[in-house]
Amino acid sequence: MQFKGRTVFAFVMLTMIASVLVTLTLADQIIKPDEPSAPALTAVAADEGGRYRLKEEELTKLNAVLELIETKYYQKVDRLELLDGAVSGMMSSLDDPYSVYMEKSAAQHFSESIEGSFTGIGAEVTLENGRIVVVSPIKGSPAERSGLLAKDVLLSVNGEKLDGLNLQDAVAKIRGPKGTKAKIQVQRAGFSEPIQLVLIRDDIDVETVYGNLRPDGVGVIEIRQFSLHTAERFKEELARLEKQGMKGLVLDVRNNPGGVLPVVVEIAQSFMAKGKTVVQVEDRDGNREKTVSEGQSKSYPIAVLMNKGSASASEILAGALQEGAGAKLVGETSFGKGTVQVSYNKALGDGSLVKMTIAKWLTPNGNWIHENGIKPDIAVQPPDLYTVARLSLTESLKLDMIGEQVRSAQIMLHGLGYEPKREDGYFGAETVEAVKKFQTEHGLQATGQIDQKTAESLEKAVIKWIQDKANDTQLHEAIKAVGRK
Known part of the structure; x- marks a missing residue:
């Protein structure tokens, strides 16, 4: 494709x-779904003597339960659903949110997502x-x-x-x-x-990739996820900006949930000298395999912009460029997903798929960021309007009401320049005046109450404010970081 x-x-x-659709994934099985990956082949070879197969007493137990359900359960059941449930139960027992079983239709959605086209x-x-x-x-x-x-x-x-x-x-x-x-x-x-x-x-x-060059010579490339074709698109954008005389680069991976491992490695080594470690993968026995760069370093400064929605492959990129290319990390502590998954579909034979954690990944210096995330060099919280809960009214908000909806409305009003004087969720007289001022300036009846029309107008004003790049304080700090270097 x-x-x-x-x-x-x-x-x-x-x-x-879901995480069953886009997570950090070794690409072998995804790129060539009809060929087992190396780990799958190893498992098959090791099991020639039946080492990993069910023992007779284990198989007897499962067959006994199956027979009881099919003969005694008060309703008829679908045998295939029982089998799916059994396999799903095995995966659930691992207590690993990233190791899952996908029946045929879910497996199809997963494959589509890795290719860069998915539903949701x-x-x-x-x-x-x-x-x-x-x-x-x-x-x-x-x-x-x-x-x-x-x-x-x-x-x-x-x-x-x-x-x-x-x-x-x-x-x-x-x-x-x-x-x-x-x-x-x-x-x-x-x-x-x-x-x-x-x-x-x-x-x-x-x-998946957006690039632009600012008048001051700083380039900004936003990567929204790491699908199979992201590296190709990234290189096109990078070459275009460099040709235009880019003096510094901000890589924006905010709210990027991750993707395919070889893709992020290919992007990272665009900025790392040959022989530098990009990422380390450690198996359950503690054996580590290093992936080293085949690329070259850049003369211009780099900053990586991240937030708590930057996960998995985004964190690999941030860690690699921080430790191996001198990049500054700007924004918030990242999500904290430090494991690697491989998908096995050939072994199951019916179109279903098992995606299983097979290793953990480490930064070039050997740090495991799982459940902790990567801390930025320059911490910048987003403005309150970026994180405020949207309004969902069951009734109009008015004087003397208390609640989270009122609090959200107050945060919105304050962020837009209307001063309710408080953000504690109590609809006081100052909030009434702030609402009236907003309503007057937006062609609404100045009642001082937040009805459905006022709420919708407030929401639209917030979205417009967020979409204005001039209000993106995290991005501005990243640009400053590049400029200072």
């Missing part, structure tokens, strides 16, 4: 990209302690537009609870036709009550 210019992502059926609302999620947790929303997606953030815990979808579900079942709850609504309840750090977000399922056109 060849991509020229923009890569099209069709977000139609699924409403989420544009948010990668994972399973942590039985809860569905957002890794990151993809930029420009319905998830981002609705205000979904990294580390948000998804509680329910359209009234159906997600707690206790496995990852695939949780994602299935959010599937639906284009144009329909997914009302998601979210638990967010710093908020005492759940937040409700409304996501509209839609077709989304997303590019």
